Amino acid sequence: MLQQTRVGAVLEHYRRFLRRFPTVQKLAAARESSILAAWSGLGYYRRARMMHAAAKVIVKEQAGRFPASAEQLSALPGIGRYTAAAIASIAFDEPTAVVDGNVKRVLRRLVADNLSDELLWETAQELLTQARPGDFNQAMMELGATICLPRQPRCSVCPVYEQCDSRGSLPKPKTLGRQNKRMIHYALDCHNGSVFLVRRPKDASLMPGMWELPEIPGANGVSPWLTLRHSITVTDYQVAVSQVSASDQSDGKWISKGRLARLPLTGLARKILRAAKLI
DNA sequence: TAAGCGTGGTA
DNA sequence: TTACCAAGCTT
Structure with a gap:
């Protein structure tokens, strides 16, 4: 869950997830x-699908026993170099350094050099407290997340300021492409305690198989019931939601309110249904 | 090597 | 408001 995702965004999902799936079996x-x-x-x-696949490997091929080395861990689906080293070092005391986005920034500032990925891993391993x-x-x-911040590093409270070659400066990060903007309209078709939802194609590249509201053509002159932003x-996306019938024009299903929580909804669908007080 | 993959917080 | 970026991985 923590891959490219902040701790704060994970916590609640993590607790709920462990209650729902308490064992690898x-x-x-x-x-x-x-x-x-x-x-x-x-x-x-994809992280969830790969974790599912990894759980199956552990149960079926390894009798439910977790691999305990970074090398073995990285053979599991969804576990790359970082995650393997994180699990091995934190859970099994293996002397293996991790390099994530935070560590990269800390090390590049510490040695005042734009180190290649491979050099970053080597440097981290050399510094590691065995x-x-x-x-x-x-x-x-944690140093990267709380002190050696991307924009305004808090050098005055940094514990390794004396050893830092750059004292906070960092090569300008190259700017990414501008975000595309798009307007999108959805129908919130709801009666008798059910909502009409559609399922994304299994072969969609984005969120395959997940449920969302039916998209409708916009610009019908009627002002939407709800507008919100979502990226x-x-x-x-500038999202407009209208309470109109859509069950006749979309291939979908009526879902009762009580079943919504057990459905794999997209984040946007969840946001809209929450705004509608349906979940 | 680089693109694609979600969402939310922050300045 | 906009742009950046987060305990990355796979293809």
Whole structure:
């Protein structure tokens, strides 16, 4: 859950997720839609699918025993170099350094050089406190998250200021492309305690198989019931929601209010249904 | 190597 | 308001 996602955004989902899937066996046996429903709103849904796949490998091929080394962990789906090192060092005391976005920034400032990825990993490994690798790794990430901030580093309270070659300066990050903007209209078709929802195609690149409100053509002259902003990857959406019938023109399903929570909704659909006090 | 993948917080 | 960016991974 923490891959590219802040701790604050994860906490509530994490607790709910562990209540729902308390063991790797339960997770492995679950249906994908149940897992996606618990993940709904967190984004990067591929992470959930891959964690499901990893749970199945652990249960079926390794008798439910977790791999305990970074090398073995990185063989699991969805576990790359960072996550393997994080689990191995924090959970199993393996002396392996992590490099995440925070550590990259800290190290590049510390040595005042735009180190390549490979050099960053080597440097982190050299600095690692062998006796307490998990604590060291978490301290490095925490330093980046709380003091060595991207925009305004708090050098005056930094514990390694004396050893820092740059004292806070950092090569200007290259600016990314501007976000696309788009207007999109949805129908909120709701009666008898049910909402009409549609399912995204299984082969969609974005959020495949997840449920959302039916999209409708806009500009019918009627002002929408609700407007909001929502950004998905590289697109900023201006969203308009109208309470109109859509069940005749869209291939979807009526979902009763009580079942909404168990459905893998997109984050945007969840936001709209919450605004409508349906969940 | 670089693009694609979600969403929310922050300045 | 806009733009950046977060405990990255896969293809």
